[in-house]
Amino acid sequence: xxxxxxxxxxxxxxxxxxxxxxxxxxxxxxxxxxxxxxxxxxxxxxxxxxxxxxxxxxxxxxxxxxxxxxxxxxxxxxxxxxxxxxxxxxxxxxxxxxxxxxxxxxxxxxxxxxxxxxxxxxxxxxxxxxxxxxxxxxxxxxxxxxxxxxxxxxxxxxxxxxxxxxxxxxxxxxxxxxxxxxxxxxxxxxxxxxxxxxxxxxxxxxxxxxxxxxxxxxxxxxxxxxxxxxxxxxxxxxxxxxxxxxxxxxxxxxxxxxxxxxxxxxxxxxxxxxxxxxxxxxxxxx
Amino acid sequence: xxxxxxxxxxxxxxxxxxxxxxxxxxxxxxxxxxxxxxxxxxxxxxxxxxxxxxxxxxxxxxxxxxxxxxxxxxxxxxxxxxxxxxxxxxxxxxxxxxxxxxxxxxxxxxxxxxxxxxxxxxxxxxxxxxxxxxxxxxxxxxxxxxxxxxxxxxxxxxxxxxxxxxxxxxxxxxxxxxxxxxxxxxxxxxxxxxxxxxxxxxxxxxxxxxxxxxxxxxxxxxxxxxxxxxxxxxxxxxxxxxxxxxxxxxxxxxxxxxxxxxxxxxxxxxxxxxxxxxxxxxxxxxxxxx
Numbered sequence: 001x002x003x004x005x006x007x008x009x010x011x012x013x014x015x016x017x018x019x020x021x022x023x024x025x026x027x028x029x030x031x032x033x034x035x036x037x038x039x040x041x042x043x044x045x046x047x048x049x050x051x052x053x054x055x056x057x058x059x060x061x062x063x064x065x066x067x068x069x070x071x072x073x074x075x076x077x078x079x080x081x082x083x084x085x086x087x088x089x090x091x092x093x094x095x096x097x098x099x100x101x102x103x104x105x106x107x108x109x110x111x112x113x114x115x116x117x118x119x120x121x122x123x124x125x126x127x128x129x130x131x132x133x134x135x136x137x138x139x140x141x142x143x144x145x146x147x148x149x150x151x152x153x154x155x156x157x158x159x160x161x162x163x164x165x166x167x168x169x170x171x172x173x174x175x176x177x178x179x180x181x182x183x184x185x186x187x188x189x190x191x192x193x194x195x196x197x198x199x200x201x202x203x204x205x206x207x208x209x210x211x212x213x214x215x216x217x218x219x220x221x222x223x224x225x226x227x228x229x230x231x232x233x234x235x236x237x238x239x240x241x242x243x244x245x246x247x248x249x250x251x252x253x254x255x256x257x258x259x260x261x262x263x264x265x266x267x268x269x270x271x272x273x274x275x276x277x278x279x280x281x282x283x284x285x286x
Numbered sequence: 287x288x289x290x291x292x293x294x295x296x297x298x299x300x301x302x303x304x305x306x307x308x309x310x311x312x313x314x315x316x317x318x319x320x321x322x323x324x325x326x327x328x329x330x331x332x333x334x335x336x337x338x339x340x341x342x343x344x345x346x347x348x349x350x351x352x353x354x355x356x357x358x359x360x361x362x363x364x365x366x367x368x369x370x371x372x373x374x375x376x377x378x379x380x381x382x383x384x385x386x387x388x389x390x391x392x393x394x395x396x397x398x399x400x401x402x403x404x405x406x407x408x409x410x411x412x413x414x415x416x417x418x419x420x421x422x423x424x425x426x427x428x429x430x431x432x433x434x435x436x437x438x439x440x441x442x443x444x445x446x447x448x449x450x451x452x453x454x455x456x457x458x459x460x461x462x463x464x465x466x467x468x469x470x471x472x473x474x475x476x477x478x479x480x481x482x483x484x485x486x487x488x489x490x491x492x493x494x495x496x497x498x499x500x501x502x503x504x505x506x507x508x509x510x511x512x513x514x515x516x517x518x519x520x521x522x523x524x525x526x527x528x529x530x531x532x533x534x535x536x537x538x539x540x541x542x543x544x545x546x547x548x549x550x551x552x553x554x555x556x557x558x559x560x561x562x563x564x565x566x567x568x569x570x571x572x573x574x575x576x
Contacts, residue, residue, distance in 0.1 A: 044464045045435035150333030177380070177461050179332040179491045180532035205464045208535065245434070245466035250494075250535050250557060257561035271539050279546045282567060 003071060004032035005168045005199055006056050006088060011065035012223075013051055025051040027223040028065070033168050038194045039201045040210040040231075043220035044245035049203045050093075052220065053170050056201075057081075057088035070167070086115070089166030093173050095157035096150070104130070104148075105141040108159045115164070129159040133189050151182025155189065168199040175209065187212065211235070211249040211269035219244065231269055288322025291358060291453060291485050292344055298352030299339055299508075313339040315508035316353065323452070326479045326486040328496035328516065331505035332530030337489045340505065341457045344487060345375035358452065373402070376446030378456040382438035383431075391433075391441050392417065392426040398449040409448075416444040419482075420474045436467020440474055447478070453485035454478065460495055472498065493520065493534035497556050504531055517553035536560050 013026040026048045033039060033056070041049050054060040055067050058074045058081040067074045069084040092098070101107035108129055112122045130137045133155040140148070145156050154174070161169065174190065175183040190213060194200045202213055210217060210231060217234040219227040221244040227234055234241070235252050248256070251274040258265045258278070265281040268274040299314040314336045321327050331337045342348040343355050346368035355362045357371040379385060388394035395413045404412065417423045420440040425433065430441055439459055446454055456475065460468040476498045478484045490496055502519040504512035506529050512519055523533035524541040532538070537555040540563075544550050549567065554560050 045462075045467060177333075177458070177491070179335075179530040180493075180527075181530035182333060183491075184532075205468075207465065242466075245464050247465040247469075251539075253557045254536070254539075254560060257557050258564060261561055261565035263561075263565055271535055271542075275539060275542045275546070278543060278564065279548060282548050282564070285567070 002035050004034050004068075005070065006033040007066075007068040008032070008052075008055060008062075009066050009068075011052075011055060011062045011067060013048075013055065013060060014063045015051075017063060025223055026055075026062075029220075029223070029225055030065075031218055031225060031228075033199055033201055035167075035199055036194075036197055037199050038213055038215050039199075040214035040217045041201060041203045041220065042205070042207075042210060042217060042246060047220040047244075048223040049220055050172055053090060053172060053201070053203065056168075056170055057085045057090050059085075059090070086164045087167045089161040089164055089169045091158055091161050091169065091171040091174060093176060095161075096145075096153035099145040099153060099157060102144060103142050104135070104145050104156050105137065107145055107156060108163050111160055112163045125163045125165065126159075129163040130156075132162050132193060133159045134185065135159065149182065151178050151185045154178065154182065154186060158186075158189070162193075166198075168201065169193065170201040172203045173205065174202060175204070175206065207235075207247055207249040208251075208270075211251065219246070221245075232267065235269060288324060290320045291323040291325070292319075292321040292487075293356040293359075294319050294321075294340075294343070294353075295355075296353035297340070297343060297350050297355060299336075299343070299348060300351050313508055314343075314350075317505075317508065317510055318353075319503060319510060319513060321485065321487065323485055324479070324483045325501060326476075326499050327488070328499035328502045329487060329489045329505065330491070330493065330496065330502060330531055335505040335530075336508040337505055338457050339508075341377070341455050341487065341489055344371075344453075344455050345377050346371040347377065373449070374451060375453045375455055376449060376451035378439070378442055378446060378454060378459050380458040380461045382435060382442050382462070385442040385445070386430040386438060389429055390426075391422065391428050391430055394430055394441060395444045395448050398445055402449065412448040412450070413444075416447040417441075419447055419478065420444045421470070434467055435463045436470040439463060439467065439471050443471070443474055443478075451484065453487065455487045455489075457489045458491070459488070460490065460492065468495070493523075493532065493537075493555075497534060504528065506530075517555065520555045521552050 008029055008031050011029045015023045015025055043049050055062055061075055069087055074084055099107050105126055108126045109122050112125045127137045135155055145153055174186050190200055214231055217231055235248050238248050249269050251268045251271050254274055255265055255268050266277040268277045295318050297314050297317045300310045300312050329337050346362040349363050357374055360367050360370050362368050362371045386394050387397055392413050395416055396409050399409045399412050417426055420443050422440050459471055479486045499516050502516045520533050520537040523531055524537040534555045540550045540554045550563050554563050
């Protein structure tokens with residue numbers, strides 16, 4: 001197995017440590033991010049997901065345990081956390097609130113410009129990143145980011161992170177608050193980036209998105225990893241999921257409802273799989 | 287015909303961006319609708335379609351720059367009209383953290399009625415009732431910031447209920463919540479409407495949030511583009527998406543199945559409804575002759 005891009009070992013994190021407001025957010029978590037994988041990080045509100053991803057690139061320092069990026073201990077004596085933050089690209093919730101430049105191009109260029117690259121290299125990265133999020137640089141580059149739709153603004157923010165050429169892209173609820181078209185634009189882009197070889201980690205509350213995007217699911221509850229597995233494995237454990245406040249994708253709920261009514265349909269986690277399973281069952285039964 | 291509760295007539299709202307004072311932005315562009323007392327209406331639309339601006343007009347947080355909004359017959363721009371609207375209509379926003387003010391749940395719920403000058407004994411009664419209604423009575427002495435997202439949002443709803451509103455307008459109340467929190471909030475909203483007759487206007491991007499609504503109003507660029515019974519609107523969106531709007535996923539699946547020759551009746555947009563419709567195909571004496 002190839003070396004993990006990010007490796008957390010026995011990681012704990014306590015907010016406001018040493019004060020009466022001390023709160024333990026993560027308890028002894030070990031989790032890896034592997035090259036080319038698409039991981040969904042799920043869990044109820046307050047389970048520690050957003051805290052964990054800030055440990056991935058050294059924004060937070062674990063109170064116990066180690067975090068390695070490309071084999072380097074992030075908090076060791078020779079740690080280069082600046083480099084780690086390029087390698088692990090973190091896209092926060094509602095990242096469009098952080099756009100500030102006058103044009104789309106300048107906003108995306110902000111990160112690479114601080115990497116002491118040549119002007120031409122910066123321009124090349126900006127173009128590449130905008131293409132990667134489906135925004136034509138010649139059409140969008142000179143526009144104000146604030147004149148764009150919600151989905152477009154979020155893609156500009158995503159391009160800003162991609163322009164750093166990360167080895168793994170970590171997104172905290174990338175579709176929250178977007179309308180269905182904006183959601184679809186983001187999801188399609190993430191699928192494409194993953195197919196092109198980028199490792200992608202997504203925090204989401206939407207189980208339909210988990211079924212669509214992820215090849216591995218990590219479930220957090222109360223600061224611990226309580227389940228890991230493929231979407232098929234995880235969504236088979238609906239009782240365990242319910243206990244931690246999560247549920248099933250709608251397609252899987254439909255399959256269960258059909259079986260409860262005596263219809264023998266095959267497993268399905270996505271709507272297109274459900275379509276095929278239902279059509280097959282109906283044809284076999286009539 | 288129900289007694290009208292919200293009457294929106296040719297409503298226009300323009301504002302100026304801080305960054306560009308010269309250019310006026312048209313958020314609502316001549317919008318008219320009547321929402322009856324006791325209705326449960328879902329409002330949908332893309333980002334920037336004017337949904338939130340409309341919501342803020344319903345309890346006079348914003349006042350029209352053109353046209354009129356009447357709440358229970360009173361123009362929100364009349365003297366005391368805005369005050370009357372705010373007493374009748376409670377608002378719930380996306381982020382529960384921004385709506386909770388006190389350090390103990392019951393004090394938070396008491397905050398509204400205290401400000402209305404309700405006598406203490408009556409406040410006590412209203413707080414008890416409101417926390418019961420949202421299923422949070424057991425948490426009355428807890429600190430709000432230690433609750434889950436769904437619990438916080440239910441406390442925020444209790445705070446609104448303690449003001450005895452005739453209507454509650456909810457602006458994307460589930461966006462920040464996990465699946466269980468979402469289900470809890472939608473269940474409370476459904477009960478308040480069906481049992482207590484409170485007029486509900488629920489704004490959301492997620493069509494799955496709106497399956498309890500009897501009627502859907504869809505906005506685009508500050509205008510109403512669709513307005514009708516929820517089942518009909520969902521089927522219409524499944525036929526062809528309208529701009530940024532998409533049907534609930536089950537309605538889309540139902541349409542695909544019809545394309546594949548599976549007989550699914552119209553108006554099917556929930557998991558259970560689709561399962562019921564499909565199991566009918568297999569019943570003895572039905573289409574099955576296996």
